[in-house]
Amino acid sequence: xxxxxxxxxxxxxxxxxxxxxxxxxxxxxxxxxxxxxxxxxxxxxxxxxxxxxxxxxxxxxxxxxxxxxxxxxxxxxxxxxxxxxxxxxxxxxxxxxxxxxxxxxxxxxxxxxxxxxxxxxxxxxxxxxxxxxxxxxxxxxxxxxxxxxxxxxxxxxxxxxxxxxxxxxxxxxxxxxxxxxxxxxxxxxxxxxxxxxxxxxxxxxxxxxxxxxxxxxxxxxxxxxxxxxxxxxxxxxxxxxxxxxxxxxxxxxxxxxxxxxxxxxxxxxxxxxxxxxxxxxxxxxxxxxxxxxxxxxxxxxxxxxxxxxxxxxxxxxxxxxxxxxxxxxxxxxxxxxxxxxxxxxxxxxxxxxxxxxxxxxxxxxxxxxxxxxxxxxxxxxxxxx
Numbered sequence: 001x002x003x004x005x006x007x008x009x010x011x012x013x014x015x016x017x018x019x020x021x022x023x024x025x026x027x028x029x030x031x032x033x034x035x036x037x038x039x040x041x042x043x044x045x046x047x048x049x050x051x052x053x054x055x056x057x058x059x060x061x062x063x064x065x066x067x068x069x070x071x072x073x074x075x076x077x078x079x080x081x082x083x084x085x086x087x088x089x090x091x092x093x094x095x096x097x098x099x100x101x102x103x104x105x106x107x108x109x110x111x112x113x114x115x116x117x118x119x120x121x122x123x124x125x126x127x128x129x130x131x132x133x134x135x136x137x138x139x140x141x142x143x144x145x146x147x148x149x150x151x152x153x154x155x156x157x158x159x160x161x162x163x164x165x166x167x168x169x170x171x172x173x174x175x176x177x178x179x180x181x182x183x184x185x186x187x188x189x190x191x192x193x194x195x196x197x198x199x200x201x202x203x204x205x206x207x208x209x210x211x212x213x214x215x216x217x218x219x220x221x222x223x224x225x226x227x228x229x230x231x232x233x234x235x236x237x238x239x240x241x242x243x244x245x246x247x248x249x250x251x252x253x254x255x256x257x258x259x260x261x262x263x264x265x266x267x268x269x270x271x272x273x274x275x276x277x278x279x280x281x282x283x284x285x286x287x288x289x290x291x292x293x294x295x296x297x298x299x300x301x302x303x304x305x306x307x308x309x310x311x312x313x314x315x316x317x318x319x320x321x322x323x324x325x326x327x328x329x330x331x332x333x334x335x336x337x338x339x340x341x342x343x344x345x346x347x348x349x350x351x352x353x354x355x356x357x358x359x360x361x362x363x364x365x366x367x368x369x370x371x372x373x374x375x376x377x378x379x380x381x382x383x384x385x
Contacts, residue, residue, distance in 0.1 A: 037064055038103035045181040045189055048209045049216065050115065054129065054179045054191065056107040061175050061196050073196045078133050085152055092152025098130040098141055100150040101193060102177060108146045109191075113212060116205045117142070118163040127160060131193070131200065138165050140202045165202045173197055210242050218248075221255070232256035233268045240272040249276060263295035267303045274307075274315055282315075290322050297323060301332040304339075308385055313343055331360035335370065342383045351377045 038057040045052050061069050069077060082096045101107040106128040113124045122142060130141040130151050144158040177195040188205040206212065217235045225231050232255040239249035253269035266289035274282035290300055304319035320336035327333050334357035341350035354374050361367045373383045 039176075041179070043179050043181070045184065045191075047115075047189060047204070047206050048186050049113075049212065050206050050209070051110075051112040052115070052181075052189075052191065052204055053110045054107065055110070056102040056129075056177070056179060057104040058177045059103045060177070070196060074133060074198060075135070080133050080135065082132050087152060092150075094152055094154040097151040097154040098132040098139070101129050101131050104150070106146055106148050106150065109142065111204075113206070116207050117161060118165065118203055119205075120161055120163055121207070122161050125160075130154065134167075136166070138167055138200055139163070140165055140200075163202060165200060168199045168201065170194075170197055170199050210244070214239070214242070214245055214248070221252070226255075227259075229256045229259035229265060232259060233265060236268065236272050240275045246276045261292075263289050263292050263299050263303075266292060267299075271303070271307065271310075271312075274312060275310070283318075286315075286319065287322075290319070290326060297327040297330040297332045300327070301336050304336055308339070313384070316340075317343060329360075331357045331362075331366070334360070338373070338377070339384055342377060345382075347377050347380050350383070 038059045040056070041058045042053065042055045044054075061073065063069055074080075078099050082098055085092050085094050085097050088095050107130075108126055109129045110126040111122065111124050115122055115124075117140070125144075126146045127142040127144060128146045128148065128151075130143060132139040132141065140163050141159055142161045143154065144160055145153065145155060148154075172194075174194050174196065177193070180192050180194060182190040182192050182201065187209040188203060190201040190203055193200040217238070220226070221232065221235060232252050236249050236252035236256060239245035239252060249272050250269070253265070253272050256265040257269060259265075266285060270282045270286035270289055273279075273285055289295060289303070300319060300323040304316040304323070307313075307316035307319065317340045320333075320340040324333040324337050334353040338350045338352075338354035338357060341347070341353065351374065354370060354377055358367065358370045358374065361370050376383050
């Protein structure tokens with residue numbers, strides 16, 4: 001009999017070929033455990049609308065063999081400066097390299113928008129994050145090659161930015177290398193590397209966050225967002241808080257009125273005009289709002305309360321009185337007069353109007369609130385913010 005090696009080899013090879021072909025078609029990699037014990041970690045911090053994400057693999061002070069490396073991390077496990085590549089030329093193209101700031105693949109940092117790092121500009125994008133350690137000073141390196149394994153292929157010509165920072169010794173011990181964000185404010189925060197008894201902070205800031213929001217709002221209002229008149233109101237009220245965008249505050253208020261003319265949009269424009277210092281226009285616009293057919297006593301009262309919340313007490317009192325004159329006999333108008341007199345320190349008149357309002361208020365939270373405010377007025381307390 002003759003052997004049949006060909007049939008046997010095909011039986012063995014064909015499934016392998018099919019699997020290889022399927023992998024190349026699908027482009028999917030098999031999910032396997034990561035090498036070593038360096039668990040992957042991701043941390044994201046928002047600075048307003050700007051996101052900062054650090055993606056890293058986190059080694060621990062205790063070695064994979066169980067050795068305690070406390071006191072042997074800095075200057076030993078992590079060399080100082082730009083160190084020789086121990087595997088060159090067998091692996092990597094860099095003869096010398098910074099620390100990968102973690103383990104395994106590159107540690108990466110991604111900025112959704114342009115930022116400043118330690119005061120220097122850095123464009124939006126994803127960067128490899130390297131560091132060159134030192135006893136007194138560290139270099140933090142943002143490199144455009146964000147997909148390499150470690151820093152074995154480090155090319156300084158691809159550095160987008162390098163900044164100098166100071167390491168800080170701390171009594172708080174961290175077993176695992178950790179990135180976190182400290183001193184978090186709306187437009188700035190400290191990104192902090194913390195491992196063993198050392199922390200290395202570097203400041204990330206958004207250079208002009210209001211300009212970024214203005215640019216974003218301007219674009220969004222031309223799309224689907226612009227079909228909602230309340231978005232025009234929100235944009236207008238935001239712009240009124242920033243002197244550079246006062247003209248937009250008015251034009252966006254007009255956009256809200258055009259989309260939905262009524263008390264809410266017109267009174268919002270009056271509030272914006274008053275906020276940017278155009279008082280006469282504000283009062284004329286407010287009169288239009290109060291006289292509009294859509295205006296209700298509770299809406300007018302709410303507008304006055306909004307003025308109070310912003311510290312515009314004089315304007316709020318004008319609205320309370322106009323509401324009282326326009327809508328006599330309604331419970332909110334007497335409550336408004338109680339607040340007006342309370343602000344002026346006339347608690348006797350305030351109590352008079354508050355008690356009238358109580359006889360007209362509907363059962364529920366409104367009545368309970370009135371009862372509580374009457375108790376305060378009886379004690380001579382101002383019931384306004």
